[in-house]
Amino acid sequence: MEGVRSLNREIQLIKRPKTVPTHEHLSIIEAESLQPQEGELLVELLYVSVDPYMRGRMNDAKSYVAPFQLNEAISGGVVAQVIESKAEQFTTGDIVTGSLPWREKAITSADSVRKVDPTLGSITTSLGILGMPGLTAYFGLIDIGKPKEGETLVVSGAAGAVGSTVVQLGKLFGCRVVGIAGSDEKTNYITNELGADAAINYKTENVAKALQSACPSGVDIYFDNVGGEIADSVYPLLNKFARITQCGAIASYNVPNDQGPRIQMHLIKSSATIKGFVVGDYQERFKEGFEHLSAWLKDGKLTYEETIHEGFENIPDAFFGLFKGNNTGKQLVKIADPQ
Amino acid sequence: MEGVRSLNREIQLIKRPKTVPTHEHLSIIEAESLQPQEGELLVELLYVSVDPYMRGRMNDAKSYVAPFQLNEAISGGVVAQVIESKAEQFTTGDIVTGSLPWREKAITSADSVRKVDPTLGSITTSLGILGMPGLTAYFGLIDIGKPKEGETLVVSGAAGAVGSTVVQLGKLFGCRVVGIAGSDEKTNYITNELGADAAINYKTENVAKALQSACPSGVDIYFDNVGGEIADSVYPLLNKFARITQCGAIASYNVPNDQGPRIQMHLIKSSATIKGFVVGDYQERFKEGFEHLSAWLKDGKLTYEETIHEGFENIPDAFFGLFKGNNTGKQLVKIADPQ
Numbered sequence: 001m002e003g004v005r006s007l008n009r010e011i012q013l014i015k016r017p018k019t020v021p022t023h024e025h026l027s028i029i030e031a032e033s034l035q036p037q038e039g040e041l042l043v044e045l046l047y048v049s050v051d052p053y054m055r056g057r058m059n060d061a062k063s064y065v066a067p068f069q070l071n072e073a074i075s076g077g078v079v080a081q082v083i084e085s086k087a088e089q090f091t092t093g094d095i096v097t098g099s100l101p102w103r104e105k106a107i108t109s110a111d112s113v114r115k116v117d118p119t120l121g122s123i124t125t126s127l128g129i130l131g132m133p134g135l136t137a138y139f140g141l142i143d144i145g146k147p148k149e150g151e152t153l154v155v156s157g158a159a160g161a162v163g164s165t166v167v168q169l170g171k172l173f174g175c176r177v178v179g180i181a182g183s184d185e186k187t188n189y190i191t192n193e194l195g196a197d198a199a200i201n202y203k204t205e206n207v208a209k210a211l212q213s214a215c216p217s218g219v220d221i222y223f224d225n226v227g228g229e230i231a232d233s234v235y236p237l238l239n240k241f242a243r244i245t246q247c248g249a250i251a252s253y254n255v256p257n258d259q260g261p262r263i264q265m266h267l268i269k270s271s272a273t274i275k276g277f278v279v280g281d282y283q284e285r286f287k288e289g290f291e292h293l294s295a296w297l298k299d300g301k302l303t304y305e306e307t308i309h310e311g312f313e314n315i316p317d318a319f320f321g322l323f324k325g326n327n328t329g330k331q332l333v334k335i336a337d338p339q
Numbered sequence: 340m341e342g343v344r345s346l347n348r349e350i351q352l353i354k355r356p357k358t359v360p361t362h363e364h365l366s367i368i369e370a371e372s373l374q375p376q377e378g379e380l381l382v383e384l385l386y387v388s389v390d391p392y393m394r395g396r397m398n399d400a401k402s403y404v405a406p407f408q409l410n411e412a413i414s415g416g417v418v419a420q421v422i423e424s425k426a427e428q429f430t431t432g433d434i435v436t437g438s439l440p441w442r443e444k445a446i447t448s449a450d451s452v453r454k455v456d457p458t459l460g461s462i463t464t465s466l467g468i469l470g471m472p473g474l475t476a477y478f479g480l481i482d483i484g485k486p487k488e489g490e491t492l493v494v495s496g497a498a499g500a501v502g503s504t505v506v507q508l509g510k511l512f513g514c515r516v517v518g519i520a521g522s523d524e525k526t527n528y529i530t531n532e533l534g535a536d537a538a539i540n541y542k543t544e545n546v547a548k549a550l551q552s553a554c555p556s557g558v559d560i561y562f563d564n565v566g567g568e569i570a571d572s573v574y575p576l577l578n579k580f581a582r583i584t585q586c587g588a589i590a591s592y593n594v595p596n597d598q599g600p601r602i603q604m605h606l607i608k609s610s611a612t613i614k615g616f617v618v619g620d621y622q623e624r625f626k627e628g629f630e631h632l633s634a635w636l637k638d639g640k641l642t643y644e645e646t647i648h649e650g651f652e653n654i655p656d657a658f659f660g661l662f663k664g665n666n667t668g669k670q671l672v673k674i675a676d677p678q
Contacts, residue, residue, distance in 0.1 A: 034508040227601060252601050254603075261597065268585055268616065269615065271616065274606060274613045279407075
């Protein structure tokens with residue numbers, strides 16, 4: 001039997017960005033919908049997650065995830081609904097999450113998605129606080145930051161999906177928490193909603209001075225999502241045996257050969273540790289993280305925010321917006337309502 | 340009773356260097372010799388150790404050791420002989436080591452020096468392979484580098500007192516070892532005498548290319564004594580979960596606000612760790628390190644080199660020479676023969 005064709009669209013990488021990604025690098029293209037084979041599902045996208053790390057996959061360079069191929073669909077975290085199942089563990093109507101192509105209706109192997117339990121909260125949390133960003137915050141803070149009561153934790157990108165969770169976890173572990181973000185709306189959110197002890201607007205304040213006054217006992221843990229000049233301001237304040245979780249470096253993603261002050265002497269002076277963090281390294285412990293995060297969320301000890309755009313055709317703009325700091329909390333694009 | 344005066348000299352810091360230290364920053368000044376009080380020793384310097392870390396103490400800035408005071412004697416690692424003892428645990432003629440002022444005849448509290456056992460080897464080893472540099476190599480490699488058989492270890496400053504020991508320890512632990520140094524004489528020493536698998540002359544070779552061919556399986560451990568452009572060339576080669584011991588950064592010591600490529604993305608890509616290393620952090624384990632190093636030295640599994648200048652008045656030039664890469668192995672200055 002021939003594949004059933006129906007109108008379908010996907011978003012392809014058509015040119016590799018050297019600096020800031022724009023519409024010249026991504027294109028919405030008509031695509032085929034095929035029927036699922038044995039062990040496969042036909043799913044319809046409901047929500048797409050756009051994430052800063054995806055910028056790295058647009059380069060043609062070795063990294064911790066393979067680069068996207070030119071003239072193929074971008075793929076990333078999504079929530080989708082099963083339209084047709086050829087796998088016994090799923091039935092039509094199931095909500096699933098996984099890394100799938102940005103394609104309105106897509107075929108996926110049943111093994112590469114997992115069912116979302118809608119009783120745990122909004123299905124979008126599987127892309128946020130109960131998904132990759134939440135697990136990133138959990139393992140990056142617990143395993144590298146090793147927070148102890150009374151220590152000072154600085155978080156950059158503190159209003160984002162990962163940062164906002166780190167701020168709250170830091171408070172749960174008894175730290176003094178200082179968040180850095182790019183607007184007064186975000187710094188208010190960080191102190192008022194997330195419970196940070198202080199927040200710094202890096203666009204309007206002198207970060208080095210503001211950090212000095214917000215961290216009178218120095219910095220024990222730095223959860224770094226951004227790198228760049230903000231990180232430069234943190235290094236001189238590191239306490240003896242400080243720990244830095246290098247989770248992201250969004251300030252450098254679009255700057256080829258980004259230069260800055262060398263940091264080795266800061267590390268020696270404070271016997272500090274920086275560790276590059278990739279959540280995939282913790283796959284074997286995801287269950288532990290998921291259980292803790294679900295319990296805290298259920299008990300009201302964690303909260304989250306989402307910035308949701310609507311419409312498949314608006315995915316590129318939502319992605320570009322990450323590099324302008326447009327989002328508070330998790331940036332999602334809603335494609336369709338579940339049936 | 341009045342102090343007995345006799346001709347004596349000391350070396351003072353008279354001006355803080357902003358970049359490269361020169362004779363305008365240090366001065367040889369006539370000093371008093373006083374008699375030791377109860378619990379003190381009068382000692383005569385035999386050997387002085389000049390070390391790169393001392394440059395940091397010449398700045399008036401917070402670091403892991405307090406800054407030197409202006410118009411006071413520099414102090415550092417020395418071997419000395421007891422001339423007069425007012426402490427029961429020492430007698431005239433004993434050889435001692437510790438951190439003492441650069442003063443020909445000095446008074447010290449008996450508690451702040453330890454006796455050197457001349458049967459373990461030359462008394463100068465207490466400033467080198469059986470002293471601070473040896474312990475630095477041992478703990479920096481074992482505790483942070485965590486060498487495993489078959490891994491690739493890159494060592495910068497590999498012909499120096501610390502680096503030459505790291506190269507040999509790396510071979511003892513079954514690593515492929517690649518040393519970097521600044522002359523063909525040194526690279527020959529590194530491969531022929533220390534047993535490294537390859538050595539790179541950073542003054543005549545393209546370090547990035549040479550490293551690529553010397554490290555066909557990437558870099559698992561980087562023991563970094565220098566920072567700067569050499570470190571820049573190592574970061575892109577880091578393997579997954581690589582470890583960097585940041586022991587020194589001599590390339591930056593004399594360069595205010597030294598700039599270079601930002602390194603955060605390299606750390607993320609390879610889930611790598613950099614840890615700032617200061618040997619003093621391991622004080623409680625010195626005995627363990629000393630025992631291992633002594634045993635390996637006795638068994639002929641470790642060797643060492645010394646570059647020895649002569650004469651108290653030549654200490655400053657020996658110190659300045661560290662930043663020109665003049666020394667192979669431990670740089671010492673001999674002041675007097677033991678009586």
